[in-house]
Amino acid sequence: MxxxxxxxxxxxxxxxxxxxxxxxxxxxxxxxxxxxxxxxxxxxxxxxxxxxxxxxxxxxxxxxxxxxxxxxxxxxxxxxxxxxxxxxxxxxxxxxxxxxxxxxxxxxxxxxxxxxxxxxxxxxxxxxxxxxxxxxxxxxxxxxxxxxxxxxxxxxxxxxxxxxxxxxxxxxxxxxxxxxxxxxxxxxxxxxxxxxxxxxxxxxxxxxxxTLEVRIMEYVRAHLADHDLTATRIAREHSISVRHLYATLARSGITLGDWIRVHRLEQCRKDLARPGMRSLTIASVAQRWGFGNASHFGRAFKEAYGMSPREWRERRQGDHEGGRR
Missing domain, CATH: 2.60.120.10 (Jelly Rolls)
Incomplete structure (x- = not known):
């Protein structure tokens, strides 16, 4: 209601x-x-x-x-x-x-x-x-x-x-x-x-x-851009073992590494589509969201979305320009 x-x-x-x-x-x-x-x-x-x-x-x-x-x-x-x-x-x-x-x-x-x-x-x-x-x-x-x-x-x-x-x-x-x-x-x-x-x-x-799972995932969301966001760090912040961390997330079908990668890619995809962020290089956008290796980012992005980061950015730029005509 x-x-x-x-x-x-x-x-x-x-x-x-x-x-x-x-x-x-x-x-x-x-x-x-x-x-x-x-x-x-x-x-x-x-x-x-x-x-x-x-x-x-x-x-x-x-x-x-x-x-x-x-x-x-x-x-x-x-x-x-x-x-x-x-x-x-x-x-x-x-x-x-x-x-x-x-x-x-x-x-x-x-x-x-x-x-x-x-x-x-x-x-x-x-x-x-x-x-x-x-x-x-x-x-x-x-x-x-x-x-x-x-x-x-x-x-x-x-x-x-x-x-x-x-x-x-x-x-x-x-x-x-x-x-x-x-x-x-x-x-x-x-x-x-x-x-x-x-x-x-x-x-x-x-x-x-x-509330452990909720607290873990809120922590991960808040620190998604951190390059050192590892299972060891997350477990330490919640005073549990890495094994306990993985077991807690597994109960909801969450694989930590996959979840972090998918959500980092989604944030990059949004940033690459934003007109106000065109001055940033693709490598800089990837770096902002925890991808230290530009080549690895490019492969992961294409695997997830079926096109390279550059192709996605150019397509969205064309959509924005077409909308202004």
Whole structure:
């Protein structure tokens, strides 16, 4: 299910109610304080259910969102939100704690307990709602971490934010056809972000193992251009053996060397087609994406795409020039 919210498509007098109804029916019941002038109320975003994960990506000039004591006792199954700050800043208040979020920060809050989100400059966040039963963590463990700032200084949080940004980007680009396959790894990654902050390290072991493949592949994507991206380095960064690395990826049918080569070639193919990169030699483009040997790159490119890098670049250049006529 995908719901698009655009307040500009609603007459000013009805905007506040239309936003409230959409959020109440698809995300969570909250009270929202909007701009006092109805004509200046703005909200735009999408709400998507990915399997058992609810994703709300929103930009709005609303200033305060409250889950009141009355609303916190509604019939929504006990759930938690992870709020990912996209731009600007905001504050989460729950219980006797409050957290100020900057871009890239995460915060956790519990729907069964009243909370307030303060957004002086408006809302610019991605919200991820998960049923507490799907997190499979004790309620008292979750309560230790609500309304605290999860900073990207933590490597697991940094990985989670990178992954979540990419997930929302895929949702915007097209419908996600593998919702069930994406849902559980996403939940496990958020679970890992929680458990690594808990005082008992034993609680982190299971989610860290469950998210190992996701964490490995996010690391590989982030370092795809590095010439020293080897199995040994990747294994060392994740505190596992090379054998464990290969076994983990093999469960999903991934061969590490093939995956890296295919995705490096695809990045080269895109760069060679870009008009703004014509000043770069083909060897320089290959070098940018980890191919140290130009001859090897040329052979691999032709094998993958049926033409040489030069032929591909010239064809795309001709397409661009033909489009301008």
């Amino acid at each position: 995908v719901v698009v919210l655009d307040a500009q498509q609603v007459i000013p007098a009805d905007r506040a109610e239309a936003i409230r109804e959409t959020i109440w029916n698809t995300v969570v019941r909250v009270e929202i304080e909007h701009h006092p002038e109805p004509g200046r109320i703005a909200a735009r975003g999408t709400i998507t259910d990915i399997g058992r994960l609810n994703v709300c990506s929103i930009s709005s000039n609303a200033t305060t969102v409250r889950r009141t004591p009355r609303l916190a006792s509604d019939d929504l199954p006990p759930s938690v939100f992870f709020g990912l700050q996209v731009s600007g800043s905001s504050m989460v208040v729950q219980g006797d704690r409050q957290a100020v979020l900057r871009p890239g920060d995460l915060a956790l809050y519990d729907t069964s307990v009243p909370y307030t989100l303060v957004n002086k400059d408006g809302i610019h966040q991605h919200f991820f709602r998960i049923a507490r039963s799907d997190l499979a963590l004790p309620a008292d463990a979750i309560s230790l971490l609500t309304a605290l700032r999860f900073s990207r200084d933590d490597p697991v949080v940094d990985l989670a934010t990178t992954y979540l940004h990419r997930l929302v980007g895929h949702l915007r680009a097209s419908a996600l056809l593998v919702a069930d396959a994406v849902s559980q790894p996403s939940i496990e990654l958020l679970r890992a972000a929680i458990t690594t902050r808990l005082p008992d390290p034993r609680m982190a072991r299971e989610p860290l193992e469950a």
